[in-house]
Amino acid sequence: MSEPSPTPARRGRLLRFGGAVVVLLALAGYLTVQYLTGGPGIPRCTVVSGQSDDESYDFTPEQAVNAATISAVGTNRGMPERAVAIALATAIQESGLRNIRHGDRDSLGLFQQRPSQGWGTTAEIMDPTYAADIFYEHLAKVDDYARLPLTVAAQRVQRSAFPDAYAKHEPDATLLAAALTGRSAATLTCQGPADATVTGGADSVRAALVRDFGRGVLAETGAAVGDADAPASPTAAATASPSTAATGSASASPPSTTASRTVTLPVSAVSATGGADGTTVGERGWELAHWAVANSASLHIERVSYAGREWRAESADSEWSPSDTSAGSDAKASTEEVRIVTGQ
Structure with a gap:
C-alpha cells in the first residue's frame, strides 16, 4: 500500500523550507566570495x-x-x-x-x-x-x-x-x-572604505609605526606632524628634538586640527641608521609608504605620497599616480620624505 501524498499545507512548508535553505546557501557563498576577493564597498x-x-x-x-x-x-x-x-x-x-x-x-x-x-x-x-x-x-x-x-x-x-x-x-x-x-616601488595598493569601528588619526599612525618598527622609527626619521595644506620643511622635521619627534608636535603649542592630520617621515638619513644591511634610502621610503597603504583602512589614512608618486584612498583604481604638484605640499617629488595624510 502506497503512502499518502503530502497535504497541500505540508508541501507548502517543505517548499518554503527548501527555498530558505537555497537562499541562505547562496548568501553564504556570496559573502564568502566578496570577503575573499573584495567586492563593491568591501576593502581590498x-x-x-x-x-x-x-x-x-x-x-x-x-x-x-x-x-x-x-x-x-x-x-x-x-x-x-x-x-x-x-x-x-x-x-x-x-x-x-x-x-x-x-x-x-x-x-x-x-x-x-x-x-x-x-x-x-x-x-x-x-x-x-x-x-x-x-x-x-x-x-x-x-x-x-x-x-x-x-x-x-x-x-x-x-x-x-x-x-x-x-x-x-x-x-x-x-x-x-x-x-x-621597499625593493619593488609603487606596487601595493588598497581600496575601499576605512574601518568604521576604529579611530584613526596621526597619533594612531605614530603609535602603529612604533608598534611595528620600534621607537627608533620616530627618532630615526624625525617624524613630524604637519599641515596637510601647507609645505612642511624636511630640514625642520629632520632636526626636530627627540621630544618633538616622540610627540609628533611641530612646536611647543598643541597642533591644530588640520595639522594633526599629517605625519611626515623624512628618510634622507635612513640608509646609514635603519633598515637591513644594504637598504637604500629609496627602499626604506617605499617600505614606509607601502606600510602606510597596508594600514590605511585601520588607521583612516587618505593619502600617501613618496618620490613623486601618490596613493589616494578615494581613487577609483587605487593606483599610485604621479603627484599633482599643484595640489599641495604632499606632492613632493623627491625621495626625502614620506607623507601620510589621515582623515581624522
Missing part, C-alpha cells in the same frame, strides 16, 4: 609584480596589516628580504595571515605558535609583533637559511606535520616581501 588590497609578468596577489586589509607588521619586524631586526618572504609564506600557510585564536592543540596566532612548546604566553603569541619577532629569532638560528628552499627553511622553524606545505605560497610571499621591504 593588491600587490603586483615590479616586473612585466602580470603576477599579483589580492588580500584583505586585515591580512595587509599583519603582513606589513611581519615585514617591518623583520627589517627592523636587520633581516634580509628572503627572511621576510619565508615569514610571510609561513603565516599565509599557518593562519591565512589572520591573527586567529585557535588551531591544532594549543596553536595560536599568525604562525600557530604553541605556548606549551616554549613560544611564549598566549598573550605574547597573540601579539603579531611578538609572534613575528620570535619567528625571526628562530629563523636566524637556521644555518644558511637564505640559501635553503623556502619550505625547508620554514619547516626548520615550524616543525610542521606538513613540511612541504609552505612551498605553494612562495610566489605570493615573494611579491609581498618585495613590496613591503
Whole structure:
C-alpha cells in the first residue's frame, strides 16, 4: 500500500523550507566570495609584480596589516628580504595571515605558535609583533637559511606535520616581501572604505609605526606632524628634538586640527641608521609608504605620497599616480620624505 501524498499545507512548508535553505546557501557563498576577493564597498588590497609578468596577489586589509607588521619586524631586526618572504609564506600557510585564536592543540596566532612548546604566553603569541619577532629569532638560528628552499627553511622553524606545505605560497610571499621591504616601488595598493569601528588619526599612525618598527622609527626619521595644506620643511622635521619627534608636535603649542592630520617621515638619513644591511634610502621610503597603504583602512589614512608618486584612498583604481604638484605640499617629488595624510 502506497503512502499518502503530502497535504497541500505540508508541501507548502517543505517548499518554503527548501527555498530558505537555497537562499541562505547562496548568501553564504556570496559573502564568502566578496570577503575573499573584495567586492563593491568591501576593502581590498593588491600587490603586483615590479616586473612585466602580470603576477599579483589580492588580500584583505586585515591580512595587509599583519603582513606589513611581519615585514617591518623583520627589517627592523636587520633581516634580509628572503627572511621576510619565508615569514610571510609561513603565516599565509599557518593562519591565512589572520591573527586567529585557535588551531591544532594549543596553536595560536599568525604562525600557530604553541605556548606549551616554549613560544611564549598566549598573550605574547597573540601579539603579531611578538609572534613575528620570535619567528625571526628562530629563523636566524637556521644555518644558511637564505640559501635553503623556502619550505625547508620554514619547516626548520615550524616543525610542521606538513613540511612541504609552505612551498605553494612562495610566489605570493615573494611579491609581498618585495613590496613591503621597499625593493619593488609603487606596487601595493588598497581600496575601499576605512574601518568604521576604529579611530584613526596621526597619533594612531605614530603609535602603529612604533608598534611595528620600534621607537627608533620616530627618532630615526624625525617624524613630524604637519599641515596637510601647507609645505612642511624636511630640514625642520629632520632636526626636530627627540621630544618633538616622540610627540609628533611641530612646536611647543598643541597642533591644530588640520595639522594633526599629517605625519611626515623624512628618510634622507635612513640608509646609514635603519633598515637591513644594504637598504637604500629609496627602499626604506617605499617600505614606509607601502606600510602606510597596508594600514590605511585601520588607521583612516587618505593619502600617501613618496618620490613623486601618490596613493589616494578615494581613487577609483587605487593606483599610485604621479603627484599633482599643484595640489599641495604632499606632492613632493623627491625621495626625502614620506607623507601620510589621515582623515581624522
